[in-house]
Amino acid sequence: MRARRVEVVDVYVEDGRAAVYSTRGMVILLSELATTAWSVLGDDGWTNAADVAEKLVAIHGHPGEGEAARLTEDALRSLAEMSLVEVDDRESSDG
Amino acid sequence: MRGSSVGDQPCARLEALEVRLDILCRGSGATELAESVSAAWDWCAVEPPADEVAETVHRLVVLLDGDPEAVVGQAETPSLFGRDLPTLMDRLSPMVTRVAVNDRRGDLVMFHACAVADPETGDTVVLYGPSGTGKTTLARTLCTDFVYLSDETAGVAPDLRIVPYLKPLSIIVNPGDALKEQVSPGRLGLVRPRDLDYRLRALVQLRRDPAHRGDAVVESLATVDALPELVAQTSYTREMERPLHRLADLAHQVGGVRRATYAEAAQLRPVVRAILDGAV
Numbered sequence: 001m002r003a004r005r006v007e008v009v010d011v012y013v014e015d016g017r018a019a020v021y022s023t024r025g026m027v028i029l030l031s032e033l034a035t036t037a038w039s040v041l042g043d044d045g046w047t048n049a050a051d052v053a054e055k056l057v058a059i060h061g062h063p064g065e066g067e068a069a070r071l072t073e074d075a076l077r078s079l080a081e082m083s084l085v086e087v088d089d090r091e092s093s094d095g
Numbered sequence: 096m097r098g099s100s101v102g103d104q105p106c107a108r109l110e111a112l113e114v115r116l117d118i119l120c121r122g123s124g125a126t127e128l129a130e131s132v133s134a135a136w137d138w139c140a141v142e143p144p145a146d147e148v149a150e151t152v153h154r155l156v157v158l159l160d161g162d163p164e165a166v167v168g169q170a171e172t173p174s175l176f177g178r179d180l181p182t183l184m185d186r187l188s189p190m191v192t193r194v195a196v197n198d199r200r201g202d203l204v205m206f207h208a209c210a211v212a213d214p215e216t217g218d219t220v221v222l223y224g225p226s227g228t229g230k231t232t233l234a235r236t237l238c239t240d241f242v243y244l245s246d247e248t249a250g251v252a253p254d255l256r257i258v259p260y261l262k263p264l265s266i267i268v269n270p271g272d273a274l275k276e277q278v279s280p281g282r283l284g285l286v287r288p289r290d291l292d293y294r295l296r297a298l299v300q301l302r303r304d305p306a307h308r309g310d311a312v313v314e315s316l317a318t319v320d321a322l323p324e325l326v327a328q329t330s331y332t333r334e335m336e337r338p339l340h341r342l343a344d345l346a347h348q349v350g351g352v353r354r355a356t357y358a359e360a361a362q363l364r365p366v367v368r369a370i371l372d373g374a375v
Contacts, residue, residue, distance in 0.1 A: 012339035014319035021332075021339055027323040 001049040003076045003087045005041045013039075020084055028082050033060060037075045041085060048091055049073050105129030109139040111195035112203065112250045112260050115152045118187070121169060122160030124180060131184055132157075135277040136191075138261035138287060153194050159183055184277045188265060192247060195260065200331035203250040203258055204345060206298075207328040209233045210249035210257060211241035213371045217291045219257045220367050221249045222355070223328045224301030229360055231264050233301075236360035237367060238285040244293060248330070255348065257293040297370045298346055300324055300354040311357035311366050313375050318343045321352035 009021035018035040021027050030038060033056065040055045041047050053072035057063075063071055079085040105125045107118040109132075118136075120129040133140060143152075158166060158173040159180060166176050175190060177183030196205055208223035209230035220241075222233060234246035243261065250258035264283060265275040281287065299313075300321060325342050332338040346352050353370070357363055369375045 009333065010337050010339040012319060012322060012343055014317060014343075017317075017319050019319050019322040019339055021326065025333065027326045027339070029320065029323060 001073055001076070001087060001089050002046040002091060003041055003049060003052065003080070003085045004046045005038065005043055005085055006083065008084065020082075022083050024083055026082075028084065030079075033071075034075050034079060036060065037072065038079060038084060046088065049076060050091075052076065107132040107136060108141050108143055109136050109191065110141045111139055111191050111262065112199050112205070112248065112258050114195040114198045115141070115143065115147070116191060116194060117152055117154050118191075119154055119156045119171070120159065121156055121171075121173065122158040122165050123162070124159030127180060128157060128159040128183065131180055132187065135184065135263040135279050137279050137281060138263075153198070155187075155190065155194065157183060157187060181274045181276070185265070185274050188262060188277055191262070192260075196248060196330050199250060199258070200334055203252060204335075204341070205330040206249045206251070207247070207330070208249040209237075209246050210244035210259070210293075211237050211367060212244055212257070212288070212293050213296075214240075214242050214286055216371070217242075217293045218296035218371050219244060219249075219293045220297045220299060220370055221251070221257075221295060222299045222301050222363070222367075223249070223325070224303070225328065228301045228303050230301070231266060232360045233363060234280075234285070235264060235266070235283055237364055238280070240364065241286060241367060242288050242293070243280050243285040244288060251295050251345065255295040255345075257295060259288055259293065261288070295345075295349055297349050298325075298352045299366075299370070300352055302354055302356045303358070304356055305358050307356055307358040311355050311362040313353050313355050313366055313369075316352045316354050318346050318351060321346060321354075325352065 012019045016032045018030045019027050036059050037052050040052045049072050053068045057068050076087050080087045105120040109116045118132050155174045156171045158176040161178050206221055206223045208221045210221050212219040231246045245260040246264055248260050263277040263279050268276045326332050335341050
């Protein structure tokens with residue numbers, strides 16, 4: 001799985017949590033985990049979920065065997081449901 | 096108070112958020128309409144200077160006539176048409192607000208809010224919240240002591256100066272009335288602003304909870320947590336450059352956003368006093 005950000009109106013980050021103003025006109029508050037996941041994604045292309053998971057583990061600690069990948073994918077899919085990222089079930093070849 | 100006239104036509108000259116509007120009254124009820132507008136909107140009334148540039152004045156043609164065909168053949172297409180005065184007055188208020196807010200969208204931050212100020216210092220508390228939070232009731236309750244600056248839209252300039260919108264209050268005068276009446280703040284005994292700079296001192300998110308017991312509860316919000324509702328209650332944020340940062344910056348300049356949970360408007364009187372005194 002891979003993901004990338006979509007265009008947003010504005011993002012404000014305070015104490016590790018972000019408020020994101022989506023182009024749908026809503027301001028969405030992200031958890032610290034979701035803020036990190038969103039921050040790891042670049043503006044210029046796809047990032048593999050495995051790379052996002054690695055960063056999340058580095059910052060927030062290891063949640064348990066096999067859990068990091070699952071939690072990361074859940075977080076990215078939640079962000080996609082909020083129209084803040086796009087996800088693709090393929091892996092990025094250059095990621 | 097009687098309306099003035101443009102040529103032979105009755106007219107009410109108003110200023111809302113420092114935007115000039117002429118309400119041009121037409122139809123068989125034109126005189127009655129102009130008098131009602133002038134009476135209800137008396138705190139917004141202006142005597143325009145002789146050198147006023149016509150292009151800077153918004154013209155709202157309002158037609159009051161019992162004949163539904165009266166709209167045909169008007170020299171200017173009415174912005175608003177009604178067959179009875181109360182309905183027309185009820186619909187005029189949001190129209191004036193829309194015109195004024197639209198005109199100031201480039202330079203003011205405009206909160207959907209009740210704005211009240213200390214009569215001596217001009218320090219202003221902006222109490223923002225969605226429709227139904229009771230902003231008009233708040234203005235009516237608090238502004239017998241505090242200065243009334245708006246019950247609908249608080250305009251804030253980049254230097255934190257408050258741009259008043261001294262509109263009439265929409266209230267149900269008689270229980271059972273279907274329509275709210277537009278009542279001049281003066282008729283309700285509210286405190287009128289004087290020649291003083293009114294400046295933003297505090298931003299308060301309103302949370303009215305009829306089940307709330309005891310005194311109003313005031314808490315400080317992290318700015319990031321305040322932003323969703325702050326954006327929802329601010330006009331034209333999509334047109335701002337980096338709107339979240341602009342609103343966050345504004346909040347930081349006044350010590351952050353507070354949230355007040357209350358049941359009755361009167362519970363906010365000591366809260367506003369304490370904020371203005373720097374006690375909370």
